Amino acid sequence: EEYKRQTVELVLSSGRxxxxxxxxxxxxxxxxxxxxxxxxxxxxxxxxxxxxxATPMSADQASELARLRQENE
Known part of the structure; x- marks a missing residue:
């Protein structure tokens, strides 16, 4: 759920x-x-x-987070 929330927040806050x-x-x-x-x-x-x-997660941070989560799984 945390991953989903952060990913959605990245979309909504980045304008991408x-x-x-x-x-x-x-x-x-x-x-x-x-x-x-x-x-x-x-x-x-x-x-x-x-x-x-204070600042939204950058695309690099989100990408790294996704990579680490996959690695942990």
């Missing part, structure tokens, strides 16, 4: 397309689009809480 972010993170764009659409439909749900970071 879902396709661009999905490609960079090795995700199918349809999966990421579903996550983003869910958040957009329910922006105040308990599952969606913006991070307390």
């Amino acid at each position: 397309s879902v396709t661009s972010v999905a490609k960079e993170l090795g995700l199918r764009d349809s999966v990421l689009r579903r996550w983003v659409d869910k958040v957009r439909q329910e922006p105040t749900s308990a599952a969606w809480r913006p991070t307390t970071q």
Whole structure:
């Protein structure tokens, strides 16, 4: 869930397309689009809480996070 939240936040805060972010993170764009659409439909749900970071995660950070998570799995 944390990974989904951070990935959706990257899309929403960076202004980049879902396709661009999905490609960079090795995700199918349809999966990421579903996550983003869910958040957009329910922006105040308990599952969606913006991070307390001062700046949004960069694309490099998100990519590295995805790589490390895959490595851990």
